[in-house]
Amino acid sequence: MARKMIRVLLVEDEEINRVVARAALKAAGGGGDVVDEAENGAVAVQRVRDAAAPYDLVLMDKQMPVMDGHEATRRIRGMGVTTPIVAVSSDGLPADVEAFITSGADDFTSKPLSKEKLGIILAKFRLA
Amino acid sequence: MAAAALTSQLNALVNNMFAMGLLDDQFQQLQMLQDSTAPDFVSEVVTLFCDDGERIICELARQLEKPNVDFDRVDSYVHQLKGSSASVGAQKVKNTCIQFREFCQQRSRDGCLKTLDLVRTEFYDLRNKFQAMLQLEQQIQACYPKH
Numbered sequence: 030m031a032r033k034m035i036r037v038l039l040v041e042d043e044e045i046n047r048v049v050a051r052a053a054l055k056a057a058g059g060g061g062d063v064v065d066e067a068e069n070g071a072v073a074v075q076r077v078r079d080a081a082a083p084y085d086l087v088l089m090d091k092q093m094p095v096m097d098g099h100e101a102t103r104r105i106r107g108m109g110v111t112t113p114i115v116a117v118s119s120d121g122l123p124a125d126v127e128a129f130i131t132s133g134a135d136d137f138t139s140k141p142l143s144k145e146k147l148g149i150i151l152a153k154f155r156l157a
Numbered sequence: 158m159a160a161a162a163l164t165s166q167l168n169a170l171v172n173n174m175f176a177m178g179l180l181d182d183q184f185q186q187l188q189m190l191q192d193s194t195a196p197d198f199v200s201e202v203v204t205l206f207c208d209d210g211e212r213i214i215c216e217l218a219r220q221l222e223k224p225n226v227d228f229d230r231v232d233s234y235v236h237q238l239k240g241s242s243a244s245v246g247a248q249k250v251k252n253t254c255i256q257f258r259e260f261c262q263q264r265s266r267d268g269c270l271k272t273l274d275l276v277r278t279e280f281y282d283l284r285n286k287f288q289a290m291l292q293l294e295q296q297i298q299a300c301y302p303k304h
Contacts, residue, residue: 043241045241045244048201048202049187049202052190052198119243141183144186144190
């Protein structure tokens with residue numbers, strides 16, 4: 030069943046992960062979503078700052094060149110942006126999750142993204 | 158008839174890859190994400206994995222040849238390979254990357270070199286099977302000419 034269209038910022042440096050994430054978002058009912066991409070945290074901060082309309086969701090990788098996910102999350106929160114930020118990482122140790130939440134992320138999910146994981150995230154933030 | 162025989166071969170190959178532990182259920186997830194609007198999705202992800210893997214393994218060999226190994230840098234590359242392995246469902250390669258990262262944490266050059274050999278063997282074995290899989294898919298598609 031299709032859901033309302035949302036604006037998503039996908040922050041991920043590896044193309045393979047971006048390809049899988051886009052497909053998973055589409056499968057989670059988002060054929061009409063606007064999905065912008067940022068290949069590192071610095072580009073993500075720029076995208077958020079320059080966005081014509083606020084994003085509904087940010088999916089943030091941890092380890093990236095130039096600026097990592099923790100720093101990007103801190104900077105986005107520092108701009109007063111309240112968009113849900115979900116950390117996405119293959120390092121799912123409690124310390125990693127806690128570090129992301131401390132940076133200002135709202136939730137954490139493990140890589141690789143799937144239709145099911147995204148469904149849970151979208152429902153949690155009332156984007157489904 | 159040819160398509161049926163090729164499809165049977167393809168199914169046997171993929172089933173064998175699961176049975177040997179080369180693939181995990183993430184690969185099935187990818188297959189389910191493929192549809193008529195993205196008919197080459199699995200092929201795209203597999204190709205990205207193969208290209209990434211080759212590049213990363215070459216870089217790892219280069220890094221481990223240096224007299225002073227930067228283990229954090231090596232770990233970063235292994236992390237990338239682990240990530241792309243996880244994305245495509247390459248279970249064996251992913252698990253070997255987990256071991257590899259432990260040797261990086263231990264700053265063990267010997268451990269890293271031995272694990273690099275293992276991951277290289279596993280990666281190329283999987284890549285060869287993926288290439289055979291993609292070839293069979295192309296042959297099957299050729300049996301159904303587009304109008």
